[in-house]
Amino acid sequence: MKKTDGGITAPAGFYAASAAAGIKYQGRTDMAMVFSEKPCNVAGTFTQNIFKAAPVIWDRDIVKGKGVGQAVIINSGIANACTGEEGLRICRETADAASRILGIPADTVLLGSTGVIGMQLPLDRLVAGAKVLVANLKPDREAGNQAAKAIMTTDTHEKEVALETEIGGKKVTFGGMAKGSGMIHPNMCTMLAYVSTDAAISGTLLQKALGEIVQDTFNMISVDGDTSTNDTLLVMANGMAGNEEITEENEDYRIFYEALNEICLHLAKEMAADGEGATKLMESVVIGADTKENARILAKSVVCSSLSKAAMFGCDANWGRELCALGYSGVVFDPMKVEMWFESGDGTKKIRIFTNGAGTDYSEDEASELLSGKHVRIISDMHMGKESATAYGCDLTYDYVKINADYRS
């Protein structure tokens, strides 16, 4: 398994395109399409928010129905959430228009939207944009990169990943793209993320793998604690690698699972690191928990704490805030047993800051220097058992407030 340069178009048979449809932004692309030569088995996980955006409802019906998709159309600028019946009609008409141009069934056209909640999408611009997208579809690196750029909102850079592995003697490739970077607090995941692969795998196993992987990847990141109305993670597998289709949990499945996990973890961490206004990636590792679920809750509580996030921005070793976040997580533990360390992202520096119910006599200067890095790890050993989990977040900065006090302007 090796990471390669590339994105959503890396696997065989995948095309992408972008277009500037003028949906809300001016002077930038705001629509993207991903298209596979052959129909794909498609799996997905979606927001748990009661207010599900119209494209989430549309995609969920496809994933839970035939589970087959061949194209995805995504727009940025307007989320098509809280838009009532009219929002659903716009989804239907967009898919219908794309299906006619592409010559594929409308119920294999998946949709994704991100941006302002509550505004209606301009259907005429969407349809005109879809025509441009189809005309520009290309299977190359550049087309994938342009698609990854077109789906951004407040992201500072596009998020792409690709990797190769071998399954049953055949080279299999995975590609992915995603966008953050606010309203990020996954339950399912929170954001838009798309993964392509030319592996052959049954729809059932694809959904099973994704459902498990999302728990320790996208569901373990948080930027601001707000679970979006639009969160969507889709995986499309078109089988063009020529491997024997994976239909049981054998060695081929294990390799596929590991590769998909790697892709999802990469995109999830990138999303956390590029959270709105973020200057650093905050990684919370919990070890020695009694159950896996408790490990996850504890790890996430730390990256969700506004006070811990603000202290990280200030490179202030105010570790009481991380302990405090463990303490109000709802998990029961013995506070006298907890040990805590700060560690630099590359693992070269590690400082024990708390043990036996009180702080150690660590050097504030060393701690502050460690915390000034772009990637900081907080390790909490609960000394209760053997379960562990890792959560990813980012610091809370002036820019987060700036971006969100005036998002719609």
Added chain:
Amino acid sequence: MKKTDGGITAPAGFYAASAAAGIKYQGRTDMAMVFSEKPCNVAGTFTQNIFKAAPVIWDRDIVKGKGVGQAVIINSGIANACTGEEGLRICRETADAASRILGIPADTVLLGSTGVIGMQLPLDRLVAGAKVLVANLKPDREAGNQAAKAIMTTDTHEKEVALETEIGGKKVTFGGMAKGSGMIHPNMCTMLAYVSTDAAISGTLLQKALGEIVQDTFNMISVDGDTSTNDTLLVMANGMAGNEEITEENEDYRIFYEALNEICLHLAKEMAADGEGATKLMESVVIGADTKENARILAKSVVCSSLSKAAMFGCDANWGRELCALGYSGVVFDPMKVEMWFESGDGTKKIRIFTNGAGTDYSEDEASELLSGKHVRIISDMHMGKESATAYGCDLTYDYVKINADYRS
């Protein structure tokens, strides 16, 4: 029942004092004492955080034990939380020293601390400070005001309240003081708050009233979602008003309950409005919920949303964020039935922004003007039942980040 000018010393027999003990701050007072001529029945509620600060453990033992208190000593600057056995020893020795000077049992001396987590308190300065406090105890308005100032950390102003009512033909007075203003996300309450009254009421009924009242007052405010290690709310009743002791839930109890509720609500709202960096009070009213518990969860979800809080700072009518917060609260409801309004704090302006699953055609200018006020109300009618709840929070501002990126310096 009428509010009067005054604070913790308003009821008969209550004294207060402040002192500059140099615990952490320089050039300001950082210790306060409240003392009652006669022993009080005392009730309290405390943080649910697993990491309970040493003074919380100390006070809880008193409240759950004899339930009698006569003095409270509070310091700001250092929280005495996550301080292990040494932190508990400092509590014991402080109470012992005060008990000798005051000539009262050590287990009637309550303690409170607020400030940085993880540092040890300097015992010698605490004891020296306690001597100054006792020497300066006075029953007047000014002494109460100085005590309210001494317990502040990042608060921009002291928080006091007093009111008078009549129980069984006797004038009964209540006083209160509190401090916020960060790490405010109550479960119990989050903060330090002290209420005095000269009413005569049994310890059992005092605790019962407080336990109920806290649910709809202090437990309904949030500044930043972080439940502190030190949250403490104490009520001391010394019986000096001369009313017949309230020992059952009769008309006297009802009047007492209403007055105590009014005091707690006043202090809770002041705490939310003076949240760290806040420019406005954000009030989330949920009506038409199916259960009281769901009404509370929904109302709090809105004031806890970082994105909603940042939009409020920007006076941006980005109502999708409030709906989104209702949607991820965990409460099940029909999104098509929800109605939402923005209302000015004084109730003179009200704009319906959402109904039938989509936004209304309200005027953005009018909405933005309404949101520019110092007190904004968001009303959500779930159309599911008859239960309601109100939560209080504040906007998320540059100053919140500034205060918390560099709190310890």
